[in-house]
Amino acid sequence: MTVPTPGAMxxxxxxxxxxxxxxxxxxxxxxxxxxHQVWYLVGSxxxxxxxxxxxxxxxxxxxxKSRLPRGRATAHAQDVEAGAQPTKPTQxxxxxxxLALVNLYRVVAFRCTLQIGSSYTLNLAxxxxxxxxxxxxxxxxFINTTDVYGGKLDISYWANRAxxxxxxxxxxxxxxxxxxxxxxxxxxxxxxxxxYIHRMTARVTFVLLWVHAGAKLSTATSAEFxxxxxxxxxxxxxxxxxxxLVSLRPIRARAYELFFFTHFxxxxxxxxxxxxxxxxxxxxxxxxxCFVIWALxxxxxxxxxxxFNHLYFLFSPKSSSLDASIELLSPECVRLRMERPSxxxxxxxxxxxxxxxxxxxxxxxxxxxTIASICDAPGKTPIVSDSEKQVVKHxxxxxxxxxxxxxxxxxxxxxxxxANLDQKAKVLVDGPYGxxxxxxxxxxxxxxxxxSGVSFTLATFxxxxxxxxxxxxxxxxxxxxxxxxxxxxxxxxxxxxxDALEAAPPELDVSVMVHITSRPGGTSGRPRSVSxxxxxxxxEFPSVQVVGGRPDFQVLLKEEAETTSxxxxxxxxxxxxxxRACRAALKFPTSSPASVTKGGPDVVLHVExxxxx
Ligand SMILES: Cc1cc2nc3c(=O)[nH]c(=O)nc-3n(C[C@H](O)[C@H](O)[C@H](O)COP(=O)(O)OP(=O)(O)OC[C@H]3O[C@@H](n4cnc5c(N)ncnc54)[C@H](O)[C@@H]3O)c2cc1C
Numbered sequence: 001m002t003v004p005t006p007g008a009m010x011x012x013x014x015x016x017x018x019x020x021x022x023x024x025x026x027x028x029x030x031x032x033x034x035x036h037q038v039w040y041l042v043g044s045x046x047x048x049x050x051x052x053x054x055x056x057x058x059x060x061x062x063x064x065k066s067r068l069p070r071g072r073a074t075a076h077a078q079d080v081e082a083g084a085q086p087t088k089p090t091q092x093x094x095x096x097x098x099l100a101l102v103n104l105y106r107v108v109a110f111r112c113t114l115q116i117g118s119s120y121t122l123n124l125a126x127x128x129x130x131x132x133x134x135x136x137x138x139x140x141x142f143i144n145t146t147d148v149y150g151g152k153l154d155i156s157y158w159a160n161r162a163x164x165x166x167x168x169x170x171x172x173x174x175x176x177x178x179x180x181x182x183x184x185x186x187x188x189x190x191x192x193x194x195x196y197i198h199r200m201t202a203r204v205t206f207v208l209l210w211v212h213a214g215a216k217l218s219t220a221t222s223a224e225f226x227x228x229x230x231x232x233x234x235x236x237x238x239x240x241x242x243x244x245l246v247s248l249r250p251i252r253a254r255a256y257e258l259f260f261f262t263h264f265x266x267x268x269x270x271x272x273x274x275x276x277x278x279x280x281x282x283x284x285x286x287x288x289x290c291f292v293i294w295a296l297x298x299x300x301x302x303x304x305x306x307x308f309n310h311l312y313f314l315f316s317p318k319s320s321s322l323d324a325s326i327e328l329l330s331p332e333c334v335r336l337r338m339e340r341p342s343x344x345x346x347x348x349x350x351x352x353x354x355x356x357x358x359x360x361x362x363x364x365x366x367x368x369x370t371i372a373s374i375c376d377a378p379g380k381t382p383i384v385s386d387s388e389k390q391v392v393k394h395x396x397x398x399x400x401x402x403x404x405x406x407x408x409x410x411x412x413x414x415x416x417x418x419a420n421l422d423q424k425a426k427v428l429v430d431g432p433y434g435x436x437x438x439x440x441x442x443x444x445x446x447x448x449x450x451x452s453g454v455s456f457t458l459a460t461f462x463x464x465x466x467x468x469x470x471x472x473x474x475x476x477x478x479x480x481x482x483x484x485x486x487x488x489x490x491x492x493x494x495x496x497x498x499d500a501l502e503a504a505p506p507e508l509d510v511s512v513m514v515h516i517t518s519r520p521g522g523t524s525g526r527p528r529s530v531s532x533x534x535x536x537x538x539x540e541f542p543s544v545q546v547v548g549g550r551p552d553f554q555v556l557l558k559e560e561a562e563t564t565s566x567x568x569x570x571x572x573x574x575x576x577x578x579x580r581a582c583r584a585a586l587k588f589p590t591s592s593p594a595s596v597t598k599g600g601p602d603v604v605l606h607v608e609x610x611x612x613x
Contacts, residue, residue, distance in 0.1 A: 019148050023147050023156075026147075026148065027147075027156055027157045027160070030144060030161060031160050031164045032164070034140045034141075034161060034164075034165060035164050035165045035167070035168035038140050038168060039168060041136055042136075042172060046183065046186070046187065049187045050186040050187050053186070053187050053188040057188070060438060060440075060441055064441060064472075064474075090599060091598065091599075092597050092598055093597055096596055096597045096599070099596050099602050100593035102602070103591055103592070103593055103603060106591075106604065107586070107591055108124060109123065109124050110125055110583075110605065110607075111583040112124045112587070113580070113583060114127055121579075126200075129197065129200070130204075133200065133201065134204055137165055137166075137204055137205070137208055138208070140161075140165055141158055141161055141208065142158055144157070158211070158215070159211070159215035160212065160281075162211040162212035163212035163216075164281075166205040166208040166212065167283055167287065168286050170205070170271075170274070170286060170290050172201060173201045174290040174293045175293050176194050176195070176197050177198040177202075178191070178293060178296075179191050179297060179433055180296070180297050181293075181297070188435055189435070190435045191433060192351075192368075192434060192609070199247065202244070202247075206244050209240065213233070213234070213237050228276070229276055230277070232272075232276035233273060233274070233277030234273075235273040236269065236270045236271075236272075236273025236277060237270075239266040239269035240270045242262065242266050243262065243263055243267065243270065246258065246263065246266075247259060247263065257362065261362075271287060271290050274287050275287040275291075301430055304430050305355070305429070305430050307343060308341040308343065308344050308430070309429060311341075312428065320424070321339055322338060322339060322341060322426075322427070323338070323426055323427070324336050324337060324424060324425050324426075325337050325338070326415060326418060326419040328416055328420060329492050330492070331407065332451075333405065333452060333489065334404075334412065334419050335402065335404055335405070335492065336354070336369075336402070336403040336427070337400055337401070337402050337403075338400060338427055339400055339401075340375070340399050340400055340401055341429060344401075344431075344432075345375050345432075346371055346375050347375070347432070347436050347463075348374050348375075348436060348459040348462070349434070349436035349437075349456050349460050349463075350371055350431065350433060350436055351368045351371070351431060351433045352371055352401065352403075352430065352433070353366040353367065353368050353369075353430040353431055354366065354403070354428070354429060354430075355427070355428040355429075356411075356426065356427050357428075359414050359415050361410075361411075365411060366430060367411050367412070368433070369403040369405055370403070370456045370459070370573075370610075371432065371459060372402045372403060372454070372455035372456075372458050372459050372496070373400060373401060373496070374462045374463045374466065401429065402496070404452050404454065404455040404458075404492055405452065406451060406452035436460070437569065437571060437606040439473065439475065440467060440473040440474065441474060441567055442567045442568060442604070443474065443476050443477070443564060443567050443601075444476070444477045444564040444566075444567075444568040444569070444601070445464050445478045445569055446479045446557065446568065446570040446571070447460055447478070447479065448481045448482075448551075448572045448573075448574065449483070449572070449573045449578075450482070450483040450484075451484060451485070451489075451574065451575070453572075453573035453574035453578075453608070453610065454482050454492065454573075455573075457480060457571065458493050458497065458500075460571060461478065461480050461497070461500055462496065462499075465478070465500050465503055465504045465505075465508065466503070468505055469503065469504075469505045469508075475508065476507070476508065476509060477508070477509040477511070477564070478508060478510050479510075479511045479512075479513070479556075481515070481551055482513070482514050483515045483517055483550060483551060484516060485516070485517055486516065486518055487516050490546075497512070497538065498538060498541070501541045501543065501544070511543055512541070512544040512545065513544075513545050513551065513556075514538070514544070514545070514546045514547070515547055515549060515551045516547070516548050516549075517549065553578075553582050553584075553585040554581075557570060557582065557586060558585065561586075561590045561591065561601050561603060565599060565601060566601060566602070567601060568601040568603050569603075569606065570603070570604070570606070572605070572606065572608065573608040573610070579609070582607070583605065583607070590603070591603035
């Protein structure tokens, strides 16, 4: 056979040599092209999710514009006061079929779950995504691996390809693990929810990298082992293995700081080793963007900390105004309050990272907490109705950051100890983070929380009241369900909740249910101080009920769905058990396509969790 060369000289090669050349060309070409194809799939999926997000955003904005005029909302409130039930059509309507299908999708994708152990729950959307990702990566890795001689599953075809496909995924894995990530902005999914996909993609690529490394270790010559790029790759793999081990949930949950620092160090070793290794094969362009993405996230975080806390860094005499007051409200709850740093604005339910050098054991320790207060421009006059404008007392925390912090074993325990000293503490704030649900279009807003999860629902409740009052929300009924172990815990929010209740406009139908779950005498064996004052101040409001025992979500949510027409949202922030109970309650028949086609409510469930770590 004659093969033309660049020098125009024809070189005659044997059929075996040309078959070997073709074999090599084929596997190299596939190793290069298949990672691109995986990216087309991943990119198309992200684009699809982003498209759904933006279409739904536009639909929400348009629907806000066609909101009920205030007069009709008031008329509804009068009907409710008169005891009238909203009338709902009970006839099947074909026009509601698309909405019924959307509800069916929500129930199947997000409310049907797979329980792994006692504390790990995956919804079907997550299960599907995980399976699809595994199938995609492994299919691309093992298809077309028959060599030119007819040998099936030729190792030289899939071994290197496994390395290149896995390497190609690292920019994605890195983006998903950052707090300030572009995917969050284009898909509207909070960074903490994307963290599941970060871990999942990292683990799948880890297995694929070991497929590559295992195959190479079994076939490499000792000369190849001596090469620096092989050693760099191996060092990277060892670091990645340690990283995967410490990121397992039991270790993460028990020793977060160990996980955090090991993660940092191992990622660094892995990326440097991985870059040297991949660059040897002209694939460094998949690795260096990881450094850029990571550095960008850090730069944004540092910039935020510097901007929001500049008084500290400029050693300004006014810096003491940023110091936070910390109070131990009960043995299990600390309230931290600080003046809103200038320029710091947030939406109800968003999170901020707190860095407290005097409390933390390490300088880079930052803990996320939900801001329990809402942000309002100072001096803004809330409006009660179009005709009559009156100043309403500002809700507690209007212009300050308030956090309700559950006392756990590390940083929060030290914070509780510091609270006992009754001194102010220096706090650096980084945030706000997270995308919170837009409830403006919901006719009924149900907020469910347990314990310190109330920081999310309290802020959302105050914000909903505020937005209804300003005519920004069409909500007509808001239900606030809070489960606590002990009546004394009502003190955590009694003032803020009372202020929000006072500020609620008459057209808003409000129901607050506080469930005390411990039996009289307490269940923990620890003496608890009952606080009759906070209880009395809360039950003074006719809309507040304090009841014993756990809430029966099947009954409560079914009742709400039966009396709601239009859109009903249920936002949950609490333990896994509460989230599970709400998911179960909002399956069929409470939220079924059949009920939607007959005029039943369009039900949306938002589950917020404090435990992504
Ligand atoms: C988005 C978000 C919002 C949150 N909002 C609140 C809130 O409003 N109120 C509240 O009480 N708690 C909230 N948490 C939980 C809170 O961050 C942790 O309980 C706290 O960091 C525990 O600190 P520790 O050192 O005392 O914990 P440890 O006793 O050491 O561990 C307890 C648990 O907290 C996790 N954890 C520890 N450190 C961190 C960290 N830096 N980042 C994330 N998780 C960590 C551990 O993995 C473990 O599961 C929130 C968590 C997240 C992710």
